[in-house]
Amino acid sequence: MPATSTANEPAAKATPASTRLRVNPIAxxxxxxxxxxxxxxxxxxxxxxxxxxxxPVPVSLLKQARRTVTDCPALALxxxxxxxxxxxxxxx
Amino acid sequence: xxxxxxxxWYTSRATGVVSLVLLTAVVVLGLLVSRQRQLPGLPRFGTVxxxxxxxxxxxxxxxxxxxxxxxxSYVSISPIAVVVPFTSAYKPIWLGLGAVSLDLMIAVIxxxxxxxxxxxxxxxxxxxxxxxxxxxxxxxxxxxGPDLNSGWLLGxxxxxxxxxxxxxxxxxxxxxxxxxxxxxxxxxxATHGAHDPAAIGHRAVMxxxxxxxxxxxxxxxxxxxxxxxxxxxx
Amino acid sequence: xxxxxxxxxRISSPRHQAHPIHQTDQTSQTHHPSQTHHPSQTRLLPPPxxxxxxxxxHLAWFGPLPYRGTPATLIDEVKAAGLTGRGGAAFPVHRKxxxxxxxxxxxxxxxxxxxxxIVVGNAAEGEPASAKDKSLLLxxxxxxxxxxxxxxxxxxxxxxxxxxxxxxASADWLDGLIGQRQxxxxxxAPVRLVAAPPRFIxxxxxxxxxxxxxxxxxxxxxxxxxxxxxxxxxxxxxxNVETLAHLAQIxxxxxxxxxxxxxxxxxGTAIWTLRQADGRVEITEAALGTPVxxxxxxxxxxxxxxxxxxxxxxxxxxxxxxxxTNAALRPHGAAVGAGVLAALPASRCGLAxxxxxxxxxxxxxxxQCGPCRNGLPRIAAALADLATVTPxxxxxxxxxxxxxxxxxxxxxxxxxxxxxxxxxxxxxxxxRTFSGEVDAHLLGRCTAASGEPFLPVGPGPVTEKDWR
Numbered sequence: 001m002p003a004t005s006t007a008n009e010p011a012a013k014a015t016p017a018s019t020r021l022r023v024n025p026i027a028x029x030x031x032x033x034x035x036x037x038x039x040x041x042x043x044x045x046x047x048x049x050x051x052x053x054x055x056p057v058p059v060s061l062l063k064q065a066r067r068t069v070t071d072c073p074a075l076a077l078x079x080x081x082x083x084x085x086x087x088x089x090x091x092x
Numbered sequence: 093x094x095x096x097x098x099x100x101w102y103t104s105r106a107t108g109v110v111s112l113v114l115l116t117a118v119v120v121l122g123l124l125v126s127r128q129r130q131l132p133g134l135p136r137f138g139t140v141x142x143x144x145x146x147x148x149x150x151x152x153x154x155x156x157x158x159x160x161x162x163x164x165s166y167v168s169i170s171p172i173a174v175v176v177p178f179t180s181a182y183k184p185i186w187l188g189l190g191a192v193s194l195d196l197m198i199a200v201i202x203x204x205x206x207x208x209x210x211x212x213x214x215x216x217x218x219x220x221x222x223x224x225x226x227x228x229x230x231x232x233x234x235x236x237g238p239d240l241n242s243g244w245l246l247g248x249x250x251x252x253x254x255x256x257x258x259x260x261x262x263x264x265x266x267x268x269x270x271x272x273x274x275x276x277x278x279x280x281x282a283t284h285g286a287h288d289p290a291a292i293g294h295r296a297v298m299x300x301x302x303x304x305x306x307x308x309x310x311x312x313x314x315x316x317x318x319x320x321x322x323x324x325x326x
Numbered sequence: 327x328x329x330x331x332x333x334x335x336r337i338s339s340p341r342h343q344a345h346p347i348h349q350t351d352q353t354s355q356t357h358h359p360s361q362t363h364h365p366s367q368t369r370l371l372p373p374p375x376x377x378x379x380x381x382x383x384h385l386a387w388f389g390p391l392p393y394r395g396t397p398a399t400l401i402d403e404v405k406a407a408g409l410t411g412r413g414g415a416a417f418p419v420h421r422k423x424x425x426x427x428x429x430x431x432x433x434x435x436x437x438x439x440x441x442x443x444i445v446v447g448n449a450a451e452g453e454p455a456s457a458k459d460k461s462l463l464l465x466x467x468x469x470x471x472x473x474x475x476x477x478x479x480x481x482x483x484x485x486x487x488x489x490x491x492x493x494x495a496s497a498d499w500l501d502g503l504i505g506q507r508q509x510x511x512x513x514x515a516p517v518r519l520v521a522a523p524p525r526f527i528x529x530x531x532x533x534x535x536x537x538x539x540x541x542x543x544x545x546x547x548x549x550x551x552x553x554x555x556x557x558x559x560x561x562x563x564x565x566n567v568e569t570l571a572h573l574a575q576i577x578x579x580x581x582x583x584x585x586x587x588x589x590x591x592x593x594g595t596a597i598w599t600l601r602q603a604d605g606r607v608e609i610t611e612a613a614l615g616t617p618v619x620x621x622x623x624x625x626x627x628x629x630x631x632x633x634x635x636x637x638x639x640x641x642x643x644x645x646x647x648x649x650x651t652n653a654a655l656r657p658h659g660a661a662v663g664a665g666v667l668a669a670l671p672a673s674r675c676g677l678a679x680x681x682x683x684x685x686x687x688x689x690x691x692x693x694q695c696g697p698c699r700n701g702l703p704r705i706a707a708a709l710a711d712l713a714t715v716t717p718x719x720x721x722x723x724x725x726x727x728x729x730x731x732x733x734x735x736x737x738x739x740x741x742x743x744x745x746x747x748x749x750x751x752x753x754x755x756x757x758r759t760f761s762g763e764v765d766a767h768l769l770g771r772c773t774a775a776s777g778e779p780f781l782p783v784g785p786g787p788v789t790e791k792d793w794r
Contacts, residue, residue: 024547025695026742027212031128033137045736049696066208071140073125075212274789276693277703281685284707285722 018082019057021065023050027076034077037068100164105239107157109248112233114150116252118143119226123259127266147201154194186235189228196225226256367587369595370466370571371611377465381506384468389578391472391512397427397480404480404573406581408593413448413529413566414634414664416592416652419573422563425553426481429561443483443561445515446538447474447570449490450522450529453634454686454782455666458597459567460492461609466571467503471517473570476577478515481563486515487538488567491522491529523793524784526635526690530743531564533692542793544692545743568597568665587613592651592662601668601781603627614662617649621667628672629759631781633663635683636748638755639676642669659755668781675774676760677767680752681706681713682783687749689786692793698746701737705730705753712767720770727768730757 021041023034030048040061041053057065057079069077121143124131131139162169169187173180175195178188203210203218230253233240240249271279372378378387385391394400405420426443434441447470451459463470474486488504490497497519507513520538522528528543535556537543556562565573572594576584585593592614600608603626612621622630622645630645632638638660640648648654652661670676688702708726715721723729734753737746757764766773787793 024212024742025697025740026545026547028696029128030696031125031136033140036135036137045697047696047700049700049740051736051740070208071137073128073140075207075215272790273693274787274792276699277688277691278786278788280700280703281688281707284704285711 019062019065019079020055020082021052021057021069022078022080023052024076024078025049027074029074029076031073034068034072037071038064041065042068097164097166100160101166104157104160104164105237107153107160108233108236109239109245111150111153111157112229112252113248114146114153115226115229116255118147118150119222119256120259121146122222123263127263144204147204151197151201154197158194183236186232190232190236193225193229193232196221196228200225223260367595367613367616368611369575370462370469370568370597371609372466378468379503381468381503381510381512384466388469388472388575391475391574392577393476393479393514394577395479397423397482400476400480400577401427403576403581407576407584408581408591409569409572409576409584410592411566412568412572412596412665414636416662419565419569422553422565423477423480426483426561426563429554430482433561440555440559440561442485443481443563444485444487444557445474445478445481445483445563445565446487446489446534446557447567448529448534448564449488449492449567450534450543451491452522452524452526452528452690453664453666454526454784455601455631455668456599456634456664457607458599458609458665460496462568462571462597463490463492463500464496467500468507469571469574470567471504471507471513472574472577473565473567473572474517475513475515476573477563477565477570481561483563484515486517487520487557488517489520489522489529489534489538491524497521523787525787525793526687526784527692527743527745530745532743534564535562537794542790544694544793545745547742589615589651589653591653596650596662596665598650598665598667601631601666603669603671612650615649615651618645618667621650622669624669626672627669628674629670629676631666631668631670632660634666635687635752636744637661637663637666638751639670639680639759640755641759659751659758670780673775674780675713675763675772675777676756677709677763677772678713678774678777679780680756680760681709682779683781684709684749684753686783686786687745687752690784691745692743695741697737697740701733702746702749705733705737705749708733709753712764715767715770715772717770721768727757727764 021038028049030044030050032044032048032050034050035042035044038061041055041057042050045051065079069079121131121139125139125143128136129139130136131142134142158174161167162171162174168181170180173184173187173191175191175198177191177195178184180187180191199218200222203215207215230249234249239245372387378384401420401423404423405418409419410416411419411422426445430441430443433439449459449463449470451457471488474488478484478486488500490500492500501519504513504517504519508516522534522537523543525533525543527533527545528537530545531552532546532548533543535552536546538557552562552564554561556564572584588594595611595613597609597611598621600606600610600621602608602623604623610621618624618630624630624642624646627642629639629641632640632645632655638658640658640660644658648658650662650667655661670679684702685706688706691698691702693699708723708730711722712726730753734750738750739747741747763773
């Protein structure tokens with residue numbers, strides 16, 4: 001039963017309709033670089049942590065999204081293809 | 093041939109110095125990024141970008157520094173000795189340190205170029221090698237030639253060392269002062285004056301009958317409350 | 327050895343219980359609660375004050391342990407039975423079994439050294455208000471251990487772990503039982519006992535995996551899910567111990583028997599921790615779909631906490647109309663959850679109760695994720711402020727409701743686990759259910775007669791060691 005594909009897919013495989021930006025909240029230390037690089041999809045909450053839009057990444061922003069993932073100082077961002085809608089919501 | 097050798101030799105020394113200065117800046121910027129600070133006037137990604145671009149620039153100068161040293165026939169440094177430490181005919185120890193520093197740098201910069209593809213933990217561990225690469229490079233610079241031991245270049249060396257030592261000291265101080273993770277929530281609760289659990293509930297209460305009358309008297313502002321709660325639940 | 331039941335709540339029989347009919351069938355003479363004419367609701371728990379500890383007595387009462395041979399037969403039976411997890415998430419058990427089995431097969435094909443699955447029985451029970459798992463282990467431990475073996479066989483695991491949050495004395499006793507089973511050759515997969523620290527989230531799936539793998543009981547970022555990479559990187563099946571006990575009975579008596587009680591969508595029984603308004607704490611077993619009033623005495627009750635500290639408060643009048651299924655509870659923002667039902671006496675202050683619980687929940691945050699470690703303490707402090715107003719010391723923050731709403735929105739779905747989400751669910755339900763009390767407090771008054779604590783909370787962790 002495949003879950004979401006693991007992080008760091010080469011972008012060529014990611015189809016626009018299903019590519020989502022995700023943050024690893026444990027790794028994230030609130031640098032805030034991501035919100036500067038991708039303000040269309042990422043904003044910061046009042047404590048400095050990223051709030052990511054819950055929508056697929058538009059094609060026009062894919063390249064910038066990939067750059068944002070690479071530039072996160074904590075490597076906390078991933079660009080992942082979603083294979084299954086969250087069956088992960090259960091049994092957390 | 094003697095003339096071109098002198099040109100090569102001076103080019104190597106000059107680019108070596110420039111590389112060292114650039115690497116000092118890279119280390120200091122890296123420490124700034126790790127403590128989530130900005131350079132004044134630059135956005136946060138600017139500090140990150142500068143850190144990375146300067147490291148690539150340093151590699152460029154380093155390439156010239158190494159190439160000219162190898163090509164120069166005045167000293168015998170084989171290409172192998174560039175990456176395999178302590179195998180050079182000329183000053184094997186000091187040049188060996190340069191090779192060590194270069195190897196570490198290749199690991200650091202190589203993994204950073206591929207950082208989106210390797211795991212987060214792997215990248216972090218390798219990046220720590222940078223702390224080894226820089227002092228080894230300084231040692232290589234001081235021992236390989238007389239340049240850094242006198243004059244304004246000595247001043248440059250001292251300033252570089254001071255800058256890195258200060259930056260590392262600042263980083264360590266920050267780590268020491270930071271609350272351990274287990275204290276983060278209790279400290280925040282205390283800051284907001286969260287009463288200890290024994291105190292919650294011990295305050296002026298109204299007798300039940302009076303309470304019921306009072307409850308009836310207060311109009312329920314529940315509509316607005318429910319709307320807010322519904323918005324949260326979405 | 328007679329198990330003393332003083333250390334844990336009194337076991338009560340549901341009022342309508344028919345004692346198990348001892349049925350003899352052609353193949354064996356056994357005394358077990360399997361019967362089709364008068365399906366009993368007390369299936370897991372032995373008769374009150376008669377724990378089944380002795381292995382022979384256990385096998386005599388329930389029947390022999392029916393190893394199946396092939397995983398598929400048991401998984402199909404479990405699917406037909408419709409067994410869902412009893413740890414809080416109510417996830418279909420057959421899907422978990424299949425997922426672990428498939429993951430192990432994939433790893434075997436890939437030859438990556440991670441083909442040996444492992445099963446874990448989860449009895450961490452970090453919920454202070456719940457005592458059902460500890461009680462089950464003290465009263466019918468062999469059912470749980472049977473289930474562990476059957477689950478291991480079903481996924482092809484040759485090792486099992488029992489993850490318990492218990493005092494050392496009880497854990498040692500369990501270890502003895504495990505040793506006894508091993509010695510008689512009944513257990514095919516060796517069982518290892520691992521202590522869970524007394525943390526609220528110690529039973530969370532990835533925290534459990536982290537602890538068993540030798541680290542602290544802190545949640546980890548997923549993906550990968552534990553059925554893919556869990557303990558030591560291997561496919562891991564995690565099941566609550568009550569779920570395993572049900573599994574052990576389904577394997578013996580079949581899916582049709584399991585479905586004889588409960589509802590078509592939520593079949594079977596569950597064990598409930600009941601906290602009555604007069605202070606009595608009881609453990610009982612009742613079918614899903616049982617009306618709340620059958621279990622809780624709602625006289626002198628203003629509200630009922632359903633599910634646990636990640637559950638929801640419901641007004642007593644609402645609760646009185648409901649039966650215990652997720653289908654009935656979900657429209658009211660509640661769920662069966664960890665099987666806790668607590669009746670808040672009319673004289674208490676629901677806000678004070680909630681403020682105390684939320685303060686505990688904030689302290690029990692792992693502190694790994696920015697939104698949770700920032701949001702939960704602020705929510706807790708605001709609730710504490712609201713709960714402790716007096717006419718002389720009114721609210722510090724006049725925008726408290728707006729702040730609570732904003733922080734609640736900011737912490738949901740932004741952590742590595744569901745701790746902030748569950749906490750917000752409780753807070754929102756409290757503001758709804760105790761809205762009259764909230765109005766009074768906003769004006770500096772409390773209408774309750776007593777601010778005394780009713781529900782238990784723990785002290786919270788102090789150092790890193792408290793997570794191991």
